[in-house]
Amino acid sequence: MIDSNSLESWDGYLDRLWITRKKKAYETSNAKGNVKEEWELDPHKLTIKQFFGRRIHGFVYKGVYDDQDVTVKFLEWGDEDNMTKAEIVLLRKAFKQEVSVWKNLTHPNVCKFIGGIAGTLDGSEADMCCIVSEYESGGTLKSYLINNHKRKLNFKTVMQLALDLARGLSYLHSKNIVHRSVKTESMLLDENLTIKISDFGVARFQALIPNEMTGCTGSYGYMAPEVFFNEPYNRKCDVYSFGICLWEIYCCEMPYPNHNFSQATSAVVYGDLRPEVPKCCPKSVAKVMKSCWDKDPNKRPEMEEVVSMLEGIDVSTGKGMTPLQQQPRGCFCWSFSRH
Secondary structure: OOOOOOOHHHHHHHHHHHHHHHHHHHHHHHHOOOOOOOOOHHHHHHEEEEEEEEEOOOEEEEEEEEEEEEEEEOOOOOOOOOOOOOEEEEEEHHHHHHHHHHHOOOOEEEOOOEEEEEEEOOOOEEEEEEEEEEEOOOOOOHHHHHOOOOOOOOOOHHHHHHHHHHHHHHHHHHHHHHOOOOOOOEEEEEOOOEEEOOOOOOOOOOOOHHOOOOOOOHHHOOOOOHHOOOOOOOOOOHHHHHHHHHHHHHOOOOOOOEEEEEEEHHHHHHHHHOOOOOOOOHHHHHHHHHOOOOOOHOOOOOOHHHHHHHHOOOOOOOOOOOOOHHOOOOOHHHHHHHO
């Protein structure tokens, strides 16, 4: 497996495998007259530029495709000489799954899918897969919130971000898609600070039979209790995660600052722990948070309802969280913002 902390070796590996063998395989495939999928891209037109980091099941780069800035996610794979048949099959399955969910999505709050490339060697299974999407210059929502930790966000910005995310998730659910990894790290921002939902690596079409969708999937701080317990679940797991994200957007804080990983996981699942809502948070916003992260998924609203609830909040009468330097000592906001 590639060491993501060693960019020099990773870039060298990428150059060797991508530029040489991948393009050769593409040409061999074309020579044999293999039929291309409509979403398949020409690797000759793709240039890899800058390493961004690791995301769900892959490494992310900034690149250029056909003179357009793009984001390129290479799905994880083992060394080409040591990759087992089973690993190759799993790679191909993960790639096809993400493409099938993402390829037909069109919404202002969903990152645009541009296409994908699946390499083949000697006409066999895929040995390299990458997904290409539009490039968003604002980075991740997580990074934006971290950068605003001290100054906080004004209420209008909080509501804009919350509505962007809610509308994007409502759209996904209308298409029968469950994202399953809703968190601020999976949300990108464009140059206008508009949220674009990304990372569809674990997204699935909702099963018609609830028992068909199980498995502990996602990030623990945002994971609904029913998902953690491996119980059957549906799109309401995304609603739970949205509630945590809404709190994070309002507070510009990490949930559960006083708990380590194991403590937080245990307290959330077994003790009904939820992030503490600041006293300065408008009741209308707190109501949305609490209804979304209800332990009982049947009591959580649909994302369409969440959009309506947020749209009904008057941004002129609410206020954002008090900036860190202005919070009076002893105030709940003051104490918890310094952890």
